[in-house]
Amino acid sequence: MERMEPVAASSGEDDGLEPRLSCPWCDSDEVEKVSEYGPHLMVYQYVCRSCHSPFEVIKR
Numbered sequence: 001m002e003r004m005e006p007v008a009a010s011s012g013e014d015d016g017l018e019p020r021l022s023c024p025w026c027d028s029d030e031v032e033k034v035s036e037y038g039p040h041l042m043v044y045q046y047v048c049r050s051c052h053s054p055f056e057v058i059k060r
């Protein structure tokens, strides 16, 4: 049985490239990236672990 899975182009982690982020709502730095690409290609989607609010970070 063959199963095709979508493979995302992955060339490893981008260690050291991500700036230190903090939640814009509660200023916590307990944030987690939930999506590499949001509705727009130039944003990352993050969620705050502290207040669970999603927010976007503009990719530079």
Ligand SMILES: [Zn+2]
Residues within 6 Å of the ligand: 023, 024, 025, 026, 027, 028, 048, 049, 050, 051, 052, 053
């Ligand atoms: Zn927060």
